[in-house]
Amino acid sequence: MYGLMMDRPLLISDVLRFSRQNHGGVELVSTMGDGSVHRTTYGQAYGRACQLGGALRGLGVKAGDRVATLAWNDYRHFEIYFAVSGIGAICHTLNPRLFPEQLIYIINHAADRWLCVDPMFVPLVAKLAPRLPTLEGVIVLTGGDLPEVGGLRTEGYEALLEGQPEELEWPEFDERTASSLCYTSGTTGNPKGVLYSHRSTVLHSFGICLPDAAGISMRDSVLPVVPMFHVNAWGMPYACAMVGAKIVFPGPKMADGEVLHRLIVSEGVTLALGVPTIWLALLQYLETSGKDLGPLERTIVGGAACPPSMIRTFKERYGVRTLHAWGMTEMSPIGTVNTPRPEYVNLSPAEKLEKASKQGHGVFGVEMKITGDDGKELPWDGEAFGDLKVRGPWICSDYYEVEGASTSHDDDGWFATGDVATIDADGYMQIVDRTKDVIKSGGEWISSIELENIAVGYPALAEAAVIGVRHSKWTERPLLVVVLKEGVAATREEILAYFGGKVADWWVPDDVTFLDELPHTATGKVQKMELRKTFAGYVLPDDR
Secondary structure (H helix, E strand, O other), X not given: OOOOOOXXXXXXXXXXXXXXXXXXXXXXXXXXXXXXXXXXXXHHHHHHHHHHHHHHHHOOOOOOOEEEEEOOOOHHHHHHHHHHHHOOOEEEEOOOOOOHHHHHHHHHHHOOOEEEEOHHHHHHHHHHHHHOOOOOEEEEXXXXXXXXXOOOEEEEHHHHHOOOOOOOOOOOOOOOOEEEEEEOOOOOOXXXXXXXXXXXXXXXHHHHHOOOOOOOOXXXXXXXXXXOOOHHHHOHHHHHHHHOOEEEEOOOOOOOHHHHHHHHHHOOOXXXXXXXXXXXXXXXXXXXXXXXXXOOOEEEEOOOOOOHHHHHXXXXXXXXXXXXXXXXXXXXXXXXXXXXXXXHHHOOHHHHHHHHOOOEEEOOOOEEEEEOOOOOEOOOOOOOOEEEEEEOOOOOOOOOOOOOOOOOEXXXXXXXXXXXXXXXXXXXXXXXXXXXXXXXXOOEEEOHHHHHHHHOOOOOEEEEEEEEEEEOOOEEEEEEEEEEOOOOOOOHHHHHHOOOOOOOHHHOOOEEEEOOOOOEOOOXXXXXXXXXXXXXXOOOXXXX
C-alpha cells in the first residue's frame, strides 16, 4: 500500500522559484573583477535565469546537453546554475586553475556544447579552442564589447538576455535527471566526472540547512569563499536560495584577507565558509591590522584539516565559532559537520577543543563506517581506525562515462573515500590521514595531519606540511616542510622542540625544511604529491 501523498519531483528550478516568491527582495552581492560591487535580488535573479533559459533554448541547447562555465563567484554564475539545470541541461563547472591539458581533457570528455566564460579567461579559451571539437560557441559574461575567441562563435551574456521574457515555463521531468557535473582534481590518472541529479542536489540542500549541520536560515548573510567551480560552492547557492539567506559573492578575491574582512563587516556576514588557507590569510590580516570580525558568528572549515590553533584563535580573539566539516566532490560535498552535543558544554576548554578538532557527526542522508584491511567493520570507539566508507542519496554511485564499474564502490554500494578515520561512541568522525598520505614507520602508522595541526600552532609558522621520506631502517620517517610568517625567524631545533610532550617521541619529525611557499591545488589543499616529488631523494640527518 502506498501513501496518499502528491508525487512532485524535486527540481532545482523550484528552489529559485520558491525563493522569488518568498524571499524576492533578499540581496545577492557580488564583488566583480574590477573591484566594483554589484547588487541584485533573488527576485531579479529569477527573472534573469528565465531569460537565460529561453536564450539557451534559442541556441539549440537541449535536455542533457552540457553547458560549461569558466567563471568566478558572482551573480551571473548564480543565474547560470539555475537556468542550465532548470531547462534540463547539465551545468558543467570548470576549474580555471587547472593545467590547460586537464581542461582540454575534461571539456572533451564531457562533450560540452557551450562555454560560459568570464572575460578574464577569454585568452585561455582562445588558446584551447582548436582542440575542443565539441564546443559550438562561447558566451562571454559581459555586457560590453565582445572579444574574438579562437574563431568560435561568440555571444555576449547581456545581449543574449535582452528581449527574452522574464517568465519561463520550466519543464517538469524525473527528479533523477542529471543537473550538474564536476570533475575531481585527478591527482592520479585523468580527472573523473561526478554527475549530480536534481534529486541529490535538493536533498543535499535540505541536509546542510539543518540546525546541526550548517544551520542556514533567512537570518543569515553567507559568504561562500569556496569556488562555484568546485562542488557547486559546497552547495551554498542552492541552500541559501532554499531558505532565503543573503549571499555575498567574493568574486576572484578569495585569498585576500583585507577584501574578505571588508565584505564581512560591510555586508553583515554571519556565516563564512572556506578552506584553512583562506582563513590563514584573513587571520594574518586581522593580526597586522588590529581589526575584528564584527558580525561574523561562525565559520565552516573544510577541504583540509582545520588546525586546533585556528579554532582557538577564532573563538578567543574574535568570538567566532568554527565548525569543522568534511566531504568530497563525490558527496555533493557535505558528509559531516562538527556541531557540539549539548552535554559538551560541561567539558573543559581543552576537551572542547579536542572535540571541535574532529570532522564531526554525519548529516542525515550520509551513512558512515570504517573497515579494516580484511574489509570487516570496525567499532565506533574513537580508537580503532580504518578505511572510511560512505553511502547515501547525494553520494555518487559511479563516475561519468568511465569504462566498467567503479572500483571505488563495494558490492553493497559503499563508496571508499580514501580517508583513514576513527569514529567515536557519539558518532563523531576524525580523519587520521589520507590512505596515500599516512606514514608507516617501522610498521606503525603516523598521522601527518596530527603533526601538521601541532606544527601550525607554533607562532612563527604560517603553513606546514608533513610527508614521509625514505629511511634505511624505519622504511619511512616524517619530514616537516614549513613556511615562516613574514618577518619572523625560527630554527629547526626550536620547531622540533615544540612537539615535545604533544605526541609520542617516535612521532616527532626527523627534520625540518623551509620553503617560501607550499604548492596548493586549485581548491587550496596542499599538494603533497608535489612535495613528495620535490623531496624524493631527501636524506634525513640520522640516515646520512
